[in-house]
Amino acid sequence: MSKRHGGKILADQLAINGVTRVFSVPGESFLAALDGLYDHDIQNIVCRQEGGAAMMAEAHGKLTGQPGILFVTRGPGATNAASGLHVAMQDSTPMVVFVGQVALADRDRGAFQEVDYRRFFSPLVKWVAEVETTARLPEYISRAFHIAQAGRPGPVVLALPEDILSAMADVPDLAPAKPAMAAVDPARAQALLTRLLAHARPLIVAGGPGWSAQAQADLEALVTATGLPVAVTFRRQDYIDNAHPNFIGDLGVGMNPKLAQRLRDADALLILGARMGETATNGYRLLDPAAPAKTILHIHPDPDEIGSVYQPSDSLVATAPAFLAALQGAKGQFTNPDWTHAARADYTAWQVPQDTPGAVKMEQVVRLISDRYAGRALFTNGAGNYAAFVHRYTRYHGYRSQVAPTSGSMGYGLPAAVAAKLAHPDRPVICYAGDGCLQMTLQELSTARQFGVDITVIIANNGRYGTIRMHQENHYPGRVSGTELFNPDYVQLAAAYGGTGHLVTAMDDLGPALDAADQGGLHLIELRLDPSMLSTTRSL
CATH class of the missing domain: 3.40.50.970 (Thiamin diphosphate (ThDP)-binding fold, Pyr/PP domains)
Known part of the structure; x- marks a missing residue:
């Protein structure tokens, strides 16, 4: 095995992980990484400002389900990018961010554009680290891809000192990251569904990360078979065809007041992948964490999220798509169809345009x-x-x-x-x-x-x-x-x-x-x- 500089090792590892596009604003702190990308068929979308580049990378992750990759330089480059990392963390979007850093030999001297990235990014991301040995680059990159995609997905940051990127090392590549995915027992999923169907005013709330076209199809098949109504959380309106007769609207800002009241009135919630945060609950007023007064069945891939705000009556650590896949062919029929029909009628009425001032409406x-x-x-x-x-x-x-x-x-x-x-x-x-x-x-x-x-x-x-x-x-x-x-x-x-x-x-x-x-x-x-x-x- 021949020696490679750190930038080449990094680019090779990206290719192994299936990366075909990265977003960046170039900087002298990661010239070796740019050199490494030269030898690969990885498109580098060169942006005008790091905030925009970070948002592009986040959107790429959201659209593809694969980590969005961002390269930014040290100091102002990294701090400019922070807004996009905040989006990724709040939206549970997988993202891997490579930040140029001052040379390891100059660290802690207040060198030009030096920032302690562990302290700066720690509240904004799932994990932040600084690579201090060129030979460990494959290890750190593999861990970054695993963490970004595991459990509740999110952004991770790797700081790359200039001298670490430019140094030579003889090190083997690692295989692509494959985060473990928990399987769902169909009998367990059916038991939760049966419990939900036993209520008079149940509601499915869909949201969170990791969805797919197949998950949408599975959700639509489930509510068609059972007659259950389904709402979505803020800006997750594409998780179900809005023309479906069981779709009743979104629990977002400016939500339908009748949907807000329906959330209050529901006697059971099946929360599929969502966090049920401030927006979905109108500042936690529609669903009181101290006394929710309803059965809560929570499906979420992160065990630390379940019970963090609302104590569930029952829960399952799994992605929403895995849970829905386990319910294919599930049995059970909701016995109060008027609840769903009335909720759909409220949504349809909410869709009627309300006239506003001006010639352009x-x-x-x-x-x-x-x-x-x-x-x-x-x-x-x-x-x-x-x-x-x-x-x-x-x-x-x-x-x-x-x-x-x-x-x-x-x-x-x-x-x-x-x-x-x-x-x-x-x-x-x-x-x-x-x-x-x-x-x-x-x-x-x-x-x-x-x-x-x-x-x-x-x-x-x-x-x-x-x-x-x-x-x-x-x-x-x-x-x-x-x-x-x-x-x-x-x-x-x-x-x-x-x-x-x-x-x-x-x-x-x-x-x-x-x-x-x-x-x-x-x-x-x-x-x-x-x-x-x-x-x-x-x-x-």
């Missing part, structure tokens, strides 16, 4: 786009007042047609759209973004053009940070402070990036803009909204 825009691209498009969004309309009026049909941050991070939609189009080049990709949301990662339009990514960006321009303004008007009416925005000319900006811009000042302008976008290329469609058009619900 977000409720009509979202419904038109949802219907136009039904079953074909992949939708991304970040956070802002506009997102309440996206949540309420978009109907998702296939798994992973929704890519959005459960962490509520602004700026996410555009980087996610780039990653989505790279992962699914044959599908239309529609990004929703507010004017404040988009301008946080606007520079990634350059990344989109560099890599030939054809996406359509719907810009909800109301000239303000809408969500904050909504709260401001509610709590401090008439005292506007810190929420106004200046916007560029998006039509000219699109042209500057080699794309096409469209200004929509009336609903009749939208159709022709979408027709043009369907021909390919980068398209920015600016919706000139009435500033008074703010969702009255809390929105992220």
Whole structure:
């Protein structure tokens, strides 16, 4: 076996683990890693800022189920990336982040751009380590891939000192990581289902990580056979075809008040993969951790998550897809179909667009786009007042047609759209973004053009940070402070990036803009909204 420098060892290990694409902002601290990638057919998506690169890597992990890979340099590069790591941790997305570090020989001297990454990243990720021996790179990388995918998935960080990456070592490669997956006993799964069906007002809540198209099909088969209603957690609306008669809505921000009441009234919950955090429970008010007053059956891959907030009546350490697979052909029928029918009727009524001020109406825009691209498009969004309309009026049909941050991070939609189009080049990709949301990662339009990514960006321009303004008007009416925005000319900006811009000042302008976008290329469609058009619900 011949000696290789650390960057070559790292790149070889990535290839062994099936990595075909990485996201990065280059830095001198990991030149050896860039050199190692040169010898592999691993696409390096070079981004404009580490926050956008991190969000792209997170979206890639969310879309593919495989760890998103990110390379950033030391100091400001690493700290810029922190926002995307927070998304990955909150969203339970597998991600492996390689951070350049000062030379080992210079550590603890306050060297140029030196950061103690163990201390900095520890609260944000599942595991963080610094490699101190070149020959141990395969060991650390293998462990990183295992941890990122095991139990509740999430991000891990490996700091790589420059001299460790450039040093030579004679070390064997390790086989690809294969995290252990617990099997589910069908009899055990059937027993939990039977217990759920014994109640008069049961509810399935689907969410969390690790889902797949097969899991969606299994969930739909289960609720069809049993008659049970199913809700989803925040920004997991694509876990079931929204046209299914047993789907009753999402437990997210701006949720249907009748669905919120139904969660209160339910006498039993089967929680499939979700954490039932603050958002799904409206600040823990819909489901009191001290006295939930209902049977709780919790299925989750992380044993430490079960019972961490809500004490379950019974539980199973397993992924939601594994549990659903074990229930294929399960027996049992819910004996109170009126409960499900009424919940579905509430969802259908909630879907009726409610008129808002102005010539351009977000409720009509979202419904038109949802219907136009039904079953074909992949939708991304970040956070802002506009997102309440996206949540309420978009109907998702296939798994992973929704890519959005459960962490509520602004700026996410555009980087996610780039990653989505790279992962699914044959599908239309529609990004929703507010004017404040988009301008946080606007520079990634350059990344989109560099890599030939054809996406359509719907810009909800109301000239303000809408969500904050909504709260401001509610709590401090008439005292506007810190929420106004200046916007560029998006039509000219699109042209500057080699794309096409469209200004929509009336609903009749939208159709022709979408027709043009369907021909390919980068398209920015600016919706000139009435500033008074703010969702009255809390929105992220």
